[in-house]
Amino acid sequence: MNHLSTYAAAATVGEPVANIAIFGVFVAITMVVVIRASRSNATAADFFTGGRGFSGPQNGIAIAGDYLSAASFLGIAGAIAVYGYDGFLYSIGFLVAWLVALLLVAEMLRNTGKFTMADVLSFRLKQGPVRTAAALTTLAVSLFYLLAQMAGAGGLVALLLDISDKTGQSVVIAVVGVLMIVYVLVGGMKGTTWVQIIKAVLLITGAALMTIMVFAKFGFNLSDILGSAQEHVSDSTNKAVAARDVLAPGAQYGGSATSKLNFLSLGLALVLGTAGLPHVLMRFYTVPTAKEARRSVVWAIGLIGAFYLFTLVLGYGAAAIVGPDRILAAAGGQNSAAPLLAFELGGVILLGIISAVAFATILAVVAGLTITAATSFAHDIYAGVVKRGKVDDAKQVKVSRITAVVIGVIAIGLGILANGQNIAFLVALAFAVAAAANLPTILYSLFWRRFNTTGALFSMYGGLISTIVLIVFSPAVSGNKTAMLPGSDFDWFPLSNPGIVSIPLAFVLGIVGTLIGKPDEDPAKAAEMEVRSLTGVGAEKAVAH
Numbered sequence: 001m002n003h004l005s006t007y008a009a010a011a012t013v014g015e016p017v018a019n020i021a022i023f024g025v026f027v028a029i030t031m032v033v034v035i036r037a038s039r040s041n042a043t044a045a046d047f048f049t050g051g052r053g054f055s056g057p058q059n060g061i062a063i064a065g066d067y068l069s070a071a072s073f074l075g076i077a078g079a080i081a082v083y084g085y086d087g088f089l090y091s092i093g094f095l096v097a098w099l100v101a102l103l104l105v106a107e108m109l110r111n112t113g114k115f116t117m118a119d120v121l122s123f124r125l126k127q128g129p130v131r132t133a134a135a136l137t138t139l140a141v142s143l144f145y146l147l148a149q150m151a152g153a154g155g156l157v158a159l160l161l162d163i164s165d166k167t168g169q170s171v172v173i174a175v176v177g178v179l180m181i182v183y184v185l186v187g188g189m190k191g192t193t194w195v196q197i198i199k200a201v202l203l204i205t206g207a208a209l210m211t212i213m214v215f216a217k218f219g220f221n222l223s224d225i226l227g228s229a230q231e232h233v234s235d236s237t238n239k240a241v242a243a244r245d246v247l248a249p250g251a252q253y254g255g256s257a258t259s260k261l262n263f264l265s266l267g268l269a270l271v272l273g274t275a276g277l278p279h280v281l282m283r284f285y286t287v288p289t290a291k292e293a294r295r296s297v298v299w300a301i302g303l304i305g306a307f308y309l310f311t312l313v314l315g316y317g318a319a320a321i322v323g324p325d326r327i328l329a330a331a332g333g334q335n336s337a338a339p340l341l342a343f344e345l346g347g348v349i350l351l352g353i354i355s356a357v358a359f360a361t362i363l364a365v366v367a368g369l370t371i372t373a374a375t376s377f378a379h380d381i382y383a384g385v386v387k388r389g390k391v392d393d394a395k396q397v398k399v400s401r402i403t404a405v406v407i408g409v410i411a412i413g414l415g416i417l418a419n420g421q422n423i424a425f426l427v428a429l430a431f432a433v434a435a436a437a438n439l440p441t442i443l444y445s446l447f448w449r450r451f452n453t454t455g456a457l458f459s460m461y462g463g464l465i466s467t468i469v470l471i472v473f474s475p476a477v478s479g480n481k482t483a484m485l486p487g488s489d490f491d492w493f494p495l496s497n498p499g500i501v502s503i504p505l506a507f508v509l510g511i512v513g514t515l516i517g518k519p520d521e522d523p524a525k526a527a528e529m530e531v532r533s534l535t536g537v538g539a540e541k542a543v544a545h
Contacts, residue, residue: 022352026360027179030198034183034191054193056292060299063283065196067094067274067300068203068307069145069365069427073358074152076308077341078334079425080315082324084233084246086253087315089263090428091308093270097431098304101275102297108446108533110284110293116372117281117438118380121445124525126453128385133460135380137437138278140464142373142407143414144433145279148426149366150176150415152335153359170416176362177412183367184374184404192367193286199364202357204303207310210338210354213345214317225313228320236325246319262495266428269499273431276438279372317341366411374403418484428497429471436463436502440510446533449526454517455510463506470498 054062072094079087112120118134153176163169183192218224230246244251253263274280284293318327318337321344330336342354378400383391418426440459444451470493471477477484479491495501520526 018348019352019355022356023359026356027363030195030360030363031182031186033194033198034186037191037194054286056287056295057299058197059193059283059287059292059296061200061303062193062196062286063280063296063300064204064303064307065198065200065361065364066279066283066368067304068200069149069152069361072307072311073203073207073361074335074338075148075425075427076311077314077318078327078337079252080311081318081322081327081337082334083252084229084244084316084319085249086251086263088312089253089267090270091311093267094274095301095305095308097271097274098297098301100272101280102294102301104446105275105281105442106284106293106297107290109281109442110287110290112446112529112533116285116376116379117278117442118376118384121441121456122384123445124529125445125451125456125520130453130456131380131384133457134438134441135376137433137460137464138376138380139373139407140437140468141276141278141430141434142369143410144430145277145369145427146366146407146411147414147418148430149362149369150411151418151426153362153415166419169419173415173419174412176366177408177415179363180366180370180411181405181408183363184370184408185401192364192371195360196364196368199357199360200303203361204307204310206354206357207307207314210317210342210345210350211310211313214313214321214341217317217321217345222313225316225320229316232319232323236323238325238328246316258494261500262497265432265495265497265500268503269428269432269435269497272435272439272499272503273428274434276434276442277431278376278434278438279369282372282375314338314341321345370404370407370411371400373407374400377403425476425496429476432471432497432499432502433464433467435499436467436506438463439503440507444510444514445529448514449523449530450514450519451510452514452517452520455512455514458513458517459506459510462509463502466505467498467502470495470502474498 072091076087076090076094079090081087109117109120112123116134117138118131121134122130150173153173163172183195214225215222218228226246233244233246253259253266283296287293287296315337318341322337322340327334327337327340330340338358339351339355343351378396382399383389383396437460440463441456444455444459473490473493474496475483475491475494476496477491478486478488480486483491
């Protein structure tokens with residue numbers, strides 16, 4: 001793809017001045033909300049969990065805001081527009097994953113923990129090593145997720161501001177990173193949650209509006225949308241695109257045994273990953289009771305399910321109205337499908353609004369990820385391991401803020417490296433890390449009495465290291481034109497997503513470590529955790545202290 005064709009495609013998309021003005025309005029409004037919310041941040045509980053002052057519906061909307069990231073809106077719509085049926089598999093995987101979180105994790109985590117996932121994992125195990133391992137896996141998952149959001153920001157703003165060169169896009173990613181750091185430093189969890197609630201309402205409303213407009217354009221006939229999408233695909237100048245059936249599987253996953261295995265690996269990571277995502281799990285601590293935690297997940301499932309149905313129409317609508325050739329030639333590549341569709345449907349104003357919402361989506365999600373990672377480091381490593389619990393709230397919050405700045409800087413660098421990748425795919429890598437490094441230990445801690453510290457360390461470190469190593473040596477990083485390092489070639493692992501290997505390996509390592517390790521000394525703790533996780537008895541007392 002040369003710079004001339006990129007610029008030509010981008011130059012037809014709206015007015016950069018109007019786009020940046022709408023961006024500015026959204027940033028200003030959300031910043032006011034964050035500043036107002038920050039006035040009541042008096043304690044560590046206020047900064048880390050919003051003082052547990054959010055209701056189930058409020059938290060459910062915020063969870064939807066946290067979960068419906070740039071990957072959901074830009075990445076999935078683009079994947080459906082270009083790959084059809086195979087692109088929608090992301091929507092299915094992301095949604096089904098919530099059933100695992102609802103049925104196995106949400107209520108028990110809320111009953112057992114206080115601020116972070118490590119509170120649960122270290123409840124009946126040795127504090128120091130388990131908290132350290134949990135904090136490291138939290139940081140790893142958060143950085144992978146941040147990588148996807150930063151890449152989305154670069155592609156989106158590049159499209160809207162006619163920035164076709166990599167240097168300009170890198171500057172955009174840096175600006176997003178700075179804004180993200182400011183949100184977290186000023187507002188904490190309370191400010192971040194309100195930004196996520198606002199963003200979720202705007203994003204779902206915007207997607208619903210665009211879905212209705214697409215249907216209206218085709219007489220509210222889904223068959224006509226699909227038929228028109230097939231015509232555009234068949235007329236594509238890209239032979240690989242033109243040869244496919246938009247409703248048939250196999251455009252992205254299929255055709256070879258490796259590709260089919262890659263699909264299974266992706267599906268496993270998507271379905272099991274949500275229940276291990278630290279920034280989602282942390283949201284269960286922002287509600288006052290376990291009942292509200294359950295309500296929040298039910299609300300989240302309803303909103304997220306509706307949104308993913310919208311992405312089906314938006315993706316095929318983009319293929320039918322914009323066409324895959326124009327989408328692939330635009331500055332943001334696949335990620336530009338939704339903004340290009342908005343421009344075709346409603347001109348400069350709708351494009352500006354939808355893109356500003358997408359931009360706000362990125363800001364809210366990266367802020368949520370950053371505060372999760374910063375909280376984990378401050379609460380688990382600094383307060384729990386280094387200071388052994390002998391530290392005041394003010395010091396914890398200070399360390400958390402310093403950590404947020406460091407994480408923001410690292411995320412900017414990684415985002416620049418990942419710029420141009422499909423962000424739904426990048427998020428799937430974060431899900432693979434979460435599913436392997438966190439989920440086995442969470443489930444064993446909650447449901448297996450014999451589980452011990454050795455098993456937890458084997459599972460977490462084994463899952464984390466195996467996933468990252470396999471990702472580094474996969475086609476996602478090197479060996480082809482679409483890789484992060486296209487000029488290099490060290491992709492000896494054939495699958496782009498390592499979930500099918502690393503997730504079962506982490507479960508097995510948890511069992512092996514438990515069997516060869518010494519039992520933890522206090523069996524009463526296991527009994528107490530079981531009672532508390534199932535009933536909630538004692539949970540509020542623990543929070544109060």
